[in-house]
Amino acid sequence: MVPPIPERVRPFVIAGILFALAISLPISNLFIQRQSLASNNNAEFKAVSDILVAKCADCHTKDLAQYPLYYDFPIASSIAHENVRNAQSSFLIDKKKLSGEIPFSESDVERLSRAMAKGDMPPAQYIALHWDSALNEKEQRTLSKWIDKRLKEFDIRPIPTENFFHPNPEKVALGEKLFNDKMLSASQSKSCASCHSLEKGGADQVQFSIGDNGQKSALNTPTVFNAAYNIAQYWNGRAANLKEQALEAVSNPHEMNADWNEVCSRLRNNETYQKLFLHAYPNGGITAANVSDAIAEYEHTLLTPGSKFDQFLAGDKEALSPEELEGYQLFKKQECFVCHTGPNLGGISFEKLGKTKDYFTTEMPGNRGRIDLSHRKEDLHVFKVPSLRNIELTAPYLHDGSAKTLPEVVQIMSEYQTDKSMTKEEIEKVVAFLRTLTSSSLSTRTKS
Numbered sequence: 001m002v003p004p005i006p007e008r009v010r011p012f013v014i015a016g017i018l019f020a021l022a023i024s025l026p027i028s029n030l031f032i033q034r035q036s037l038a039s040n041n042n043a044e045f046k047a048v049s050d051i052l053v054a055k056c057a058d059c060h061t062k063d064l065a066q067y068p069l070y071y072d073f074p075i076a077s078s079i080a081h082e083n084v085r086n087a088q089s090s091f092l093i094d095k096k097k098l099s100g101e102i103p104f105s106e107s108d109v110e111r112l113s114r115a116m117a118k119g120d121m122p123p124a125q126y127i128a129l130h131w132d133s134a135l136n137e138k139e140q141r142t143l144s145k146w147i148d149k150r151l152k153e154f155d156i157r158p159i160p161t162e163n164f165f166h167p168n169p170e171k172v173a174l175g176e177k178l179f180n181d182k183m184l185s186a187s188q189s190k191s192c193a194s195c196h197s198l199e200k201g202g203a204d205q206v207q208f209s210i211g212d213n214g215q216k217s218a219l220n221t222p223t224v225f226n227a228a229y230n231i232a233q234y235w236n237g238r239a240a241n242l243k244e245q246a247l248e249a250v251s252n253p254h255e256m257n258a259d260w261n262e263v264c265s266r267l268r269n270n271e272t273y274q275k276l277f278l279h280a281y282p283n284g285g286i287t288a289a290n291v292s293d294a295i296a297e298y299e300h301t302l303l304t305p306g307s308k309f310d311q312f313l314a315g316d317k318e319a320l321s322p323e324e325l326e327g328y329q330l331f332k333k334q335e336c337f338v339c340h341t342g343p344n345l346g347g348i349s350f351e352k353l354g355k356t357k358d359y360f361t362t363e364m365p366g367n368r369g370r371i372d373l374s375h376r377k378e379d380l381h382v383f384k385v386p387s388l389r390n391i392e393l394t395a396p397y398l399h400d401g402s403a404k405t406l407p408e409v410v411q412i413m414s415e416y417q418t419d420k421s422m423t424k425e426e427i428e429k430v431v432a433f434l435r436t437l438t439s440s441s442l443s444t445r446t447k448s
């Protein structure tokens with residue numbers, strides 16, 4: 001046991017440790033062997049994978065990380081652990097992806113592209129201790145070139161029938177129970193499912209939901225179906241992933257309005273949950289992080305393959321009627337796909353509402369969009385592009401639920417997001433196409 005270090009001398013101790021490490025670690029780095037994971041068949045991907053394995057894997061993977069000595073030192077350890085936790089919650093890859101067995105998703109590539117643009121990876125403190133970890137110019141070029149190429153490849157495509165997220169079944173079962181449990185809200189009156197009903201397209205089909213605090217939300221409730229494909233969560237993207245979103249949802253006054261300590265102690269007093277958590281999280285117990293993790297794991301199963309459009313994309317040319325097909329061609333001609341693309345026809349970028357013509361006439365708090373996060377002027381009225389999957393089930397539309405019907409919102413899109421106006425007839429056809437995006441497993445549920 002290391003005795004506690006008085007507050008006053010801590011900075012000196014940290015400085016001492018860091019100094020010693022700064023000298024010894026770069027030398028020890030030379031002895032860490034990094035094996036190439038990707039095969040030689042694809043030289044371009046292999047070069048990228050080798051860079052990521054050598055310079056990024058310690059913080060951004062669980063199955064390849066080799067932690068340096070100071071990872072278990074007092075003080076330094078808590079900083080390093082925190083760092084790795086943050087790193088993994090914002091960008092997590094694994095052996096399968098680095099070997100090329102599973103492709104990098106759009107959101108992986110989007111994130112990489114963001115990090116390369118900022119040029120802040122690996123973080124400066126890390127480079128200070130591992131001087132060979134900085135990306136040299138050639139490596140930066142290799143990564144950027146590959147990222148740009150991949151970003152161009154992403155196109156509208158089916159939701160795979162196999163779940164590539166490979167969620168853990170025990171966590172999923174626990175997450176499903178939590179998602180439907182009112183115990184997670186302050187007054188025990190709401191569950192996640194109250195606003196995100198699987199019978200109502202994963203949302204609630206009203207303009208604004210009433211939170212556990214009794215107040216209307218400022219924004220329309222988005223669907224939880226296929227949210228796993230989103231680059232980030234919430235209309236303004238403030239949660240990096242589903243786990244972070246669930247962490248906020250429980251305490252957000254407009255959602256569950258609850259106190260995490262209170263929620264965890266309720267769950268700890270419940271025998272069923274004690275057992276389920278013991279199985280799913282043998283070392284972690286009932287904590288906010290694990291509750292959120294289980295809910296997120298469950299949400300990774302809320303995918304909806306099997307729409308008529310997916311059958312069409314898979315090669316069944318008869319799957320769309322002539323009107324629906326014309327609608328799809330218009331969707332491409334009007335350049336809707338520029339924003340609504342990927343397997344989710346959206347969810348992978350942020351765009352201004354009013355791209356080609358000012359949309360807003362009055363300022364409302366709910367209309368500000370990403371500027372609340374970034375504080376950059378150009379992010380005013382910028383929102384995550386919503387998915388168009390199962391769109392016929394989730395009226396009303398837009399972040400403020402102001403568009404009641406599909407023809408109405410398509411008209412708004414053509415007027416404010418593209419500079420190509422559409423006739424009423426064309427709008428009808430696009431709407432017919434949008435209705436083919438409803439998954440067959442959901443079309444039997446209630447429609448709005």
Ligand code: HEC
Nearest residue numbers: 055056059083086087090091111112114115121122123126
């Ligand atoms: C010492 C640990 C560490 C190393 C090594 C590291 N990162 Fe990170 N990375 C982080 C942390 C911490 C964050 C979260 C940053 C934040 O929230 O500001 C992060 C975030 C990211 C993100 C998410 C950015 C976003 O906007 O969503 C990407 C992508 C990323 N890193 C890529 C890389 C790449 C590529 C490398 C290797 C060249 C790398 N990182 C090396 C710690 C690390």
Ligand code: HEC
Nearest residue numbers: 190191192195209210211217221222233234235249254255
């Ligand atoms: C009272 C209604 C309500 C409840 C209860 C609620 N939510 Fe939400 N949810 C919302 C609203 C409204 C938003 C959008 C808010 C925003 O973007 O700022 C949202 C956003 C989300 C999103 C983001 C989807 C996307 O595409 O950006 C997810 C995922 C989500 N909620 C899951 C959950 C989970 C999990 C729970 C339970 C822990 C929960 N919600 C409880 C109303 C609710």
Ligand code: HEC
Nearest residue numbers: 334335336339351353355383385386397398399413414417
């Ligand atoms: C420049 C990017 C961009 C283009 C082009 C674009 N959209 Fe959108 N779309 C968005 C954004 C951003 C939103 C969300 C805006 C908001 O609610 O503030 C949206 C919302 C929607 C919605 C409502 C989704 C929901 O859940 O509320 C539909 C439907 C839609 N778009 C269809 C289309 C169609 C059809 C076209 C082509 C005519 C199109 N979009 C072109 C960015 C775009």
